[in-house]
Amino acid sequence: MALDDICSPRGEFNAIMMLPPPAPVPPVGAEGIMSTNTFSINNDHRLDLPTLDTPPRILLGAGPSNSHPRVFSAMIAPTVGYLDSAFIQVMDEVAELLRYAWQTDNEYTVVVSGTGTSAMEAAFANVVEPGDRVLVGVAGYFGRRMVDIAGRYGGDVRCIEAVWGEAFTLDEIRQAMEIHRPQVLAVVHAETSTGVRQPLDGLAGLCREHDCLLLVDTVTSLGGVPLYIDDWGIDVAYSGSQKCLSAPSGVAPLTFGPRAMAKINHRQTPIANFYMNAELLGKYWSGSPRGYHHTAPAHLFYAMREGLRLVAEEGLAERWLRHQSVAETFWAGLAEMGLTPHVALEYRLPSLTTVRVPAGVDAGAVARRLLNEYNVEISGGLGDLAGKVWRVGLMGYNARRENVAVLLRALAEVLGR
Amino acid sequence: MALDDICSPRGEFNAIMMLPPPAPVPPVGAEGIMSTNTFSINNDHRLDLPTLDTPPRILLGAGPSNSHPRVFSAMIAPTVGYLDSAFIQVMDEVAELLRYAWQTDNEYTVVVSGTGTSAMEAAFANVVEPGDRVLVGVAGYFGRRMVDIAGRYGGDVRCIEAVWGEAFTLDEIRQAMEIHRPQVLAVVHAETSTGVRQPLDGLAGLCREHDCLLLVDTVTSLGGVPLYIDDWGIDVAYSGSQKCLSAPSGVAPLTFGPRAMAKINHRQTPIANFYMNAELLGKYWSGSPRGYHHTAPAHLFYAMREGLRLVAEEGLAERWLRHQSVAETFWAGLAEMGLTPHVALEYRLPSLTTVRVPAGVDAGAVARRLLNEYNVEISGGLGDLAGKVWRVGLMGYNARRENVAVLLRALAEVLGR
Numbered sequence: 001m002a003l004d005d006i007c008s009p010r011g012e013f014n015a016i017m018m019l020p021p022p023a024p025v026p027p028v029g030a031e032g033i034m035s036t037n038t039f040s041i042n043n044d045h046r047l048d049l050p051t052l053d054t055p056p057r058i059l060l061g062a063g064p065s066n067s068h069p070r071v072f073s074a075m076i077a078p079t080v081g082y083l084d085s086a087f088i089q090v091m092d093e094v095a096e097l098l099r100y101a102w103q104t105d106n107e108y109t110v111v112v113s114g115t116g117t118s119a120m121e122a123a124f125a126n127v128v129e130p131g132d133r134v135l136v137g138v139a140g141y142f143g144r145r146m147v148d149i150a151g152r153y154g155g156d157v158r159c160i161e162a163v164w165g166e167a168f169t170l171d172e173i174r175q176a177m178e179i180h181r182p183q184v185l186a187v188v189h190a191e192t193s194t195g196v197r198q199p200l201d202g203l204a205g206l207c208r209e210h211d212c213l214l215l216v217d218t219v220t221s222l223g224g225v226p227l228y229i230d231d232w233g234i235d236v237a238y239s240g241s242q243k244c245l246s247a248p249s250g251v252a253p254l255t256f257g258p259r260a261m262a263k264i265n266h267r268q269t270p271i272a273n274f275y276m277n278a279e280l281l282g283k284y285w286s287g288s289p290r291g292y293h294h295t296a297p298a299h300l301f302y303a304m305r306e307g308l309r310l311v312a313e314e315g316l317a318e319r320w321l322r323h324q325s326v327a328e329t330f331w332a333g334l335a336e337m338g339l340t341p342h343v344a345l346e347y348r349l350p351s352l353t354t355v356r357v358p359a360g361v362d363a364g365a366v367a368r369r370l371l372n373e374y375n376v377e378i379s380g381g382l383g384d385l386a387g388k389v390w391r392v393g394l395m396g397y398n399a400r401r402e403n404v405a406v407l408l409r410a411l412a413e414v415l416g417r
Numbered sequence: 418m419a420l421d422d423i424c425s426p427r428g429e430f431n432a433i434m435m436l437p438p439p440a441p442v443p444p445v446g447a448e449g450i451m452s453t454n455t456f457s458i459n460n461d462h463r464l465d466l467p468t469l470d471t472p473p474r475i476l477l478g479a480g481p482s483n484s485h486p487r488v489f490s491a492m493i494a495p496t497v498g499y500l501d502s503a504f505i506q507v508m509d510e511v512a513e514l515l516r517y518a519w520q521t522d523n524e525y526t527v528v529v530s531g532t533g534t535s536a537m538e539a540a541f542a543n544v545v546e547p548g549d550r551v552l553v554g555v556a557g558y559f560g561r562r563m564v565d566i567a568g569r570y571g572g573d574v575r576c577i578e579a580v581w582g583e584a585f586t587l588d589e590i591r592q593a594m595e596i597h598r599p600q601v602l603a604v605v606h607a608e609t610s611t612g613v614r615q616p617l618d619g620l621a622g623l624c625r626e627h628d629c630l631l632l633v634d635t636v637t638s639l640g641g642v643p644l645y646i647d648d649w650g651i652d653v654a655y656s657g658s659q660k661c662l663s664a665p666s667g668v669a670p671l672t673f674g675p676r677a678m679a680k681i682n683h684r685q686t687p688i689a690n691f692y693m694n695a696e697l698l699g700k701y702w703s704g705s706p707r708g709y710h711h712t713a714p715a716h717l718f719y720a721m722r723e724g725l726r727l728v729a730e731e732g733l734a735e736r737w738l739r740h741q742s743v744a745e746t747f748w749a750g751l752a753e754m755g756l757t758p759h760v761a762l763e764y765r766l767p768s769l770t771t772v773r774v775p776a777g778v779d780a781g782a783v784a785r786r787l788l789n790e791y792n793v794e795i796s797g798g799l800g801d802l803a804g805k806v807w808r809v810g811l812m813g814y815n816a817r818r819e820n821v822a823v824l825l826r827a828l829a830e831v832l833g834r
Contacts, residue, residue: 039734045516099462117711118692250714294534297667317456
């Protein structure tokens, strides 16, 4: 959208521009006349604070999880400008390592400069045009959030719903596709609110039959759970930094495949978002020359590079195995205490386990004691599962046996089991 | 927007929900059957990278500027969850210190979890409804950006334009207000593309006469240039972290006064944005209990707290004086070299100086030599001033005499003056 397209006709402003120049106002402080007495300052909000001293939490909830120590070392490398060749190189490396982690050749693979929620918004804002039918699989909190966001961008949103803790079958999705004939099918691969891993087999074929994009939330799976963007035919995916990638929150991966790019490039309406605009972001990430769009949060890019570098060093298969193995250790420990995961084994995420709260136990009180007495954070249930489950994340750097040991022992002590 | 409002009628899904449960699919790796051979991994994008090693730049361009060293120490304090009481306290402290820096009592004073550009979008997305007339003062690149963003949210955008390097007079703005009768008047207090300080005197009265909101971009003024949100009657303002506040990019201040909140609370249409939604953000910042909205970038909040703590320690008046005094030293040095600032003294920002490129000098080549030979970054001109000026930022921690000395000496050597 060029400026001239939306400004009023120039004629009426020419008169204004012809006015005499502004009367000179002595600038505050110029010519040596300024002192602190020049200014009247309201000191009501001038807090006198000590040095920040946050507690050393072991973050085993739904996120954020702890970052690998190496990530913090990388994060405080010297600041460089957003178009410095040193920074362009960081961007290129982040994109390439993300392709590895996501198993995709997608050229359009970036991080957006916001949290996973902003990447969810970026996904919908760019591929949904007003009036597009968007079919959302809602089996938890983040499916609901997709419904909300798709609606804000004018999507004609339809839902298929599952009980929180269950996954959709391919047949269920096929039937809903036939009823609604959507332009976008959106599902959550790893539903952070329920701990369910939604199988994606067959969805790509279904979407191609219906000339529909497959949009997948991989916030709690990328880097921890088997996931193949290209082999599984996923057209749009996004994720977060602070779960299985072990980097701090504030930047979030986003990828568009060729079918998604075609839809974006042939939109009939402008993208109703500037900050998350795929076209403008794309010029910053791969334009020649790179075009200014925003001042990238350089230090979070550094952190993400290190988080992804750790993924590449470890290897994806080894990392997925580690998550699975550590989770199985945790589940075995739960069984010994008589505690039950909420999700059936075949759909259970290794990265996020929902644990049923035993009858008569105050879920919130247990979580508070773990936090206050052991510095261990776990999360409560959200939405339909509020009060009914705890949510335990064993993600990225935190997917280690020592964390399982701490949590099982602390939980046993607090529950008296 | 409740889920039930926008989902299709439930009846047709009940049939789907009654289908038999999904056939069990053996999960990858469960029951001890998984090994690294289970997975076929594409290693094409698996880079083997060295430790990050960015150059130690002195960032004297349009931003980012260098952060104070104490900001980096604070930034790597231990991660805590987004609803941890320790984090809620950080949020409260950041909000309160922002009120001091902005000289406002506005309850709605937050940082958004994105860069200054995202805060600009947050400002418009929340107060502009489709069809609202938005009058934008365009005297540089960021005025143009306001036009773009306001248009994406359905604003009926009108412009008043000034030559890049000049400010609007109150009379010019009054005349445009009378022609366009806008619901929102948007101006840039400190135009980063031109180095102009737009006087704001009288705009509040004008806006109240016209029942119009006054929306001001303070990205390059907050913490470096005299600015009084309440005394000047500013209804909406936003800023950035990485200019005069000396914190890394990635979070951005945003404040709404009572008149703006009234407009937001009486919107006829939903806010067409989720991540930057004032209502949802507000529940996270001050709800009781705080409501989950996104996983705040905790480490950038820590950094912002420290940046703002440094502002409170130094004192606003002292800080404004320091910026002015350091800039005057720089301007005197330019004069000795026969170089001329582009902006008249009465409208010249201390935080960002545009310096005219002498005839016959290749602006880009000079900037590249400063970067490559001295590690000093300055910026080139944008838009109408491309190739015609350099942009020199002396902001926050970087507004120090040693930086002026380095830059003047290096510039003299490169220019042979």
